[in-house]
Amino acid sequence: MGDANVPAATELAHRYAGETASLNTARLDVDRWLQESAGGQATRDAVALVVSELATNAVQAAPGHDFEVRASLGTDHVLVGVTNAFTGEEPPPRSQWGPDDVLAARGRGLAIVAAVADSVEVDRDDDGAVTVSAAVPLK
Amino acid sequence: MTPEPSRIEVEHRGNNAVAVAGVVDSHTAGELHEHLTGLGTDRDVELDLHGVEFIDSSGLRTVVTVHQELAAAGQRLVLVGVSEAVARLLEITGLREHLNVQ
Numbered sequence: 001m002g003d004a005n006v007p008a009a010t011e012l013a014h015r016y017a018g019e020t021a022s023l024n025t026a027r028l029d030v031d032r033w034l035q036e037s038a039g040g041q042a043t044r045d046a047v048a049l050v051v052s053e054l055a056t057n058a059v060q061a062a063p064g065h066d067f068e069v070r071a072s073l074g075t076d077h078v079l080v081g082v083t084n085a086f087t088g089e090e091p092p093p094r095s096q097w098g099p100d101d102v103l104a105a106r107g108r109g110l111a112i113v114a115a116v117a118d119s120v121e122v123d124r125d126d127d128g129a130v131t132v133s134a135a136v137p138l139k
Numbered sequence: 140m141t142p143e144p145s146r147i148e149v150e151h152r153g154n155n156a157v158a159v160a161g162v163v164d165s166h167t168a169g170e171l172h173e174h175l176t177g178l179g180t181d182r183d184v185e186l187d188l189h190g191v192e193f194i195d196s197s198g199l200r201t202v203v204t205v206h207q208e209l210a211a212a213g214q215r216l217v218l219v220g221v222s223e224a225v226a227r228l229l230e231i232t233g234l235r236e237h238l239n240v241q
Contacts, residue, residue, distance in 0.1 A: 017142075020144075020164070020165045020166035021142055021144035021145075021166055022142065022144075023144075023145060023164050023165065023166055024143050024144055024145035024162055024164065024166065025141075025142050025143045025144070027193070028143055045224070045227065048193060049195060049228075049231075052164055052193075052195040053195055053196060056164065056165050056195065056196075056197055059165070060165075102232075102233055102234065102237055103203060103206070103207065103234075103237055104203075105200050105203055105204045105207070106200060108196035108199065108200070108232055109195075109196045109197075111232070112195070112196055112228070112231055112232065115231045115232075116231065
């Protein structure tokens with residue numbers, strides 16, 4: 001459960017069923033952990049948005065397959081990562097994050113994550129599972 | 140881990156106004172969309188958001204979609220009682236000035 005160099009008390013990792021009913025549970029789990037760990041309301045609000053957007057993407061990419069949410073605490077940020085099941089598809093390139101025009105219906109999720117996070121990274125492991133991680137500043 | 144799915148409460152006020160409270164995400168956005176489209180597009184619709192505790196891009200998508208549907212019919216979706224959570228997301232996405240916010 002997590003990187004060996006991160007103390008256990010500052011880390012959270014949970015798996016959830018790949019359905020939209022899991023989204024609120026994931027947000028609440030991370031928020032409770034964050035409330036006990038660190039961070040003011042602005043950080044909690046930003047992290048809730050990040051969890052929501054990344055978990056929604058995971059459920060939409062691989063409906064019915066579990067996704068995993070991990071969070072760890074750095075000195076000045078919260079690192080939130082969501083891993084979906086293998087789908088064979090990459091998330092869109094960064095240049096395509098954000099809607100085609102401001103009033104388009106779709107395509108805001110990753111742009112919202114990028115707006116509230118200091119950095120966003122996309123990784124694929126050997127099994128093909130995609131993890132999107134975002135570092136949210138502690139405020 | 141007990142699942143705690145998101146929920147919304149929707150209250151209709153007359154034939155052209157709806158108040159929504161709770162968590163508007165991809166689990167609940169479809170329900171809100173049904174309530175709003177059920178009002179039709181032959182008049183302005185008012186959406187009271189003061190009870191929205193959390194909203195993400197999926198919830199916002201419903202708002203934008205209904206805004207566009209009404210605009211195409213020459214009507215307006217008017218957002219009132221914008222809660223802190225809604226205001227924050229409108230700021231982040233730059234949508235505040237493109238929607239009818241009172």
